[in-house]
Amino acid sequence: MPDPAHRDLLLRQEASRQTGGTVTLTAAEQKLDSYLRRLKEQEMSAAQFLPALHFFKAKPLIQKSSIFKLLQKMPKGAALHVHGSSLVSVEWLVKNVTYRPNCYICFTWDNSVRFLFSDRQPFPRWDCFYWQLLETLRARVGDPTGFDNSLMQHLTLFTEDPDNQYPNQDVVWEKFEKAFIAAAGLITHAPVLRDYFYRGLEELHSDNIMYVELRSGLSRTYDLDGTIHDKVWTLKTFQEVTKKFIADHPDFVGTRIIISVHRALSVSEVTAAVKEAIQLQRDFPDIVAGFDIVGREDGGRTLWYFRKALSLPAELGATLSYFFHAGETDDEGTDVDQNVLDALLFNTKRIGHGYALAHHPLAKELSRKGNVAVELCPISNQVLKLVSDLRNHPATVLMAEGHPMVISSDDPSLFGTTGLSYDFYQAFVGIGGLKANLGTLKELAGNSIK
Numbered sequence: 001m002p003d004p005a006h007r008d009l010l011l012r013q014e015a016s017r018q019t020g021g022t023v024t025l026t027a028a029e030q031k032l033d034s035y036l037r038r039l040k041e042q043e044m045s046a047a048q049f050l051p052a053l054h055f056f057k058a059k060p061l062i063q064k065s066s067i068f069k070l071l072q073k074m075p076k077g078a079a080l081h082v083h084g085s086s087l088v089s090v091e092w093l094v095k096n097v098t099y100r101p102n103c104y105i106c107f108t109w110d111n112s113v114r115f116l117f118s119d120r121q122p123f124p125r126w127d128c129f130y131w132q133l134l135e136t137l138r139a140r141v142g143d144p145t146g147f148d149n150s151l152m153q154h155l156t157l158f159t160e161d162p163d164n165q166y167p168n169q170d171v172v173w174e175k176f177e178k179a180f181i182a183a184a185g186l187i188t189h190a191p192v193l194r195d196y197f198y199r200g201l202e203e204l205h206s207d208n209i210m211y212v213e214l215r216s217g218l219s220r221t222y223d224l225d226g227t228i229h230d231k232v233w234t235l236k237t238f239q240e241v242t243k244k245f246i247a248d249h250p251d252f253v254g255t256r257i258i259i260s261v262h263r264a265l266s267v268s269e270v271t272a273a274v275k276e277a278i279q280l281q282r283d284f285p286d287i288v289a290g291f292d293i294v295g296r297e298d299g300g301r302t303l304w305y306f307r308k309a310l311s312l313p314a315e316l317g318a319t320l321s322y323f324f325h326a327g328e329t330d331d332e333g334t335d336v337d338q339n340v341l342d343a344l345l346f347n348t349k350r351i352g353h354g355y356a357l358a359h360h361p362l363a364k365e366l367s368r369k370g371n372v373a374v375e376l377c378p379i380s381n382q383v384l385k386l387v388s389d390l391r392n393h394p395a396t397v398l399m400a401e402g403h404p405m406v407i408s409s410d411d412p413s414l415f416g417t418t419g420l421s422y423d424f425y426q427a428f429v430g431i432g433g434l435k436a437n438l439g440t441l442k443e444l445a446g447n448s449i450k
């Protein structure tokens with residue numbers, strides 16, 4: 001029989017490698033940890049293991065969970081992987097923004113919607129022939145609640161029947177991109193953008209988050225009379241709103257922007273965007289964090305495809321920090337699957353998603369040694385169909401190995417979440433399992449503000 005004392009020693013050694021395994025807990029924290037463990041045993045043995053359900057089905061049940069309620073109260077540090085155009089709850093977009101005067105709507109041939117604020121009847125566009133004043137239309141349909149719910153459906157992925165609505169990744173990604181386009185007309189109206197951003201910070205702050213980094217393309221914004229504002233205007237607006245928010249909430253620390261472009265762009269377009277981002281980071285060092293390339297990785301252009309553009313800062317002797325999405329794929333062995341290694345070769349500061357990282361021993365080693373944290377977004381991975389049951393998420397291995405990682409929400413409006421508590425729940429209960437404890441939570445929150 002193996003020596004029980006030796007076995008004990010090995011078990012302790014192994015546990016100490018787990019994320020949070022080296023965090024020491026005070027006596028009071030140990031008490032809380034035992035309580036958390038009991039709660040977790042109950043929730044994990046419940047007939048419906050919530051992180052195994054599609055998030056849309058689990059959400060109302062998570063809201064009743066005692067662990068979730070504790071997580072809401074916990075200071076969670078920073079939200080480091082959030083897309084700026086999916087920041088605020090769709091209820092607010094519909095109930096507040098679409099009720100503002102001069103809001104026009106148009107239904108497109110592909111069953112999507114467009115919004116536009118205008119002081120006159122908008123001209124037909126290629127994607128939108130017939131614009132109607134929302135106020136008039138809402139009055140005419142007679143059932144404003146039903147109408148508003150249908151508007152929300154265009155702006156979120158939420159559905160009661162996700163398994164049938166989204167049979168595969170192609171279907172869910174198509175709806176996903178359509179929802180971004182639909183929301184754009186609301187969010188890029190200049191006066192709305194200010195309120196939208198302030199509201200987004202409120203939602204984060206009320207979930208005990210102190211800092212956020214937003215991926216944003218800094219889309220041009222417009223005024224009622226059609227005046228267009230450029231990226232500098234948008235950055236200044238982010239800067240001003242953040243300042244006001246901190247004045248109103250002194251415990252909030254700040255916001256920074258990771259300038260993002262879509263991977264559907266050409267090399268020359270990305271080259272121009274990199275040049276512009278270098279300049280913007282130079283001009284706004286306190287608000288521009290760096291640069292990323294976004295959009296669905298599978299079937300999309302790779303980081304290596306853009307290598308000339310991405311090498312520019314080094315060639316020019318300029319600085320531009322990278323925060324690349326990489327390895328948000330289960331297509332092992334394809335070109336996109338190499339994004340994780342290439343992201344590291346381009347000195348990315350963090351890896352967005354890194355779902356594929358577990359299958360890349362060398363990239364994993366580099367990320368660990370360089371302390372390049374993986375931005376784990378469990379709900380996003382579930383909704384966008386990379387994984388169904390979180391117990392099978394490759395991050396279970398990363399967490400067991402103490403790999404540097406942070407937890408984030410990716411697209412709160414589209415997934416119907418606010419703050420990070422839902423994401424922490426899924427990571428803590430689903431991915432961490434019984435092994436993850438209060439030390440794990442402390443380390444995850446701590447990693448985000450290092």
Ligand SMILES: O=c1[nH]cnc2c1ncn2[C@@H]1O[C@H](CO)[C@@H](O)[C@H]1O
Nearest residue numbers: 083085180294295296325380410411
């Ligand atoms: O999880 C994600 N992976 C990759 N791209 C994403 C994800 N979430 C959003 N976007 C991309 O960000 C753009 C808006 O900033 C969206 O158009 C979408 O392509």
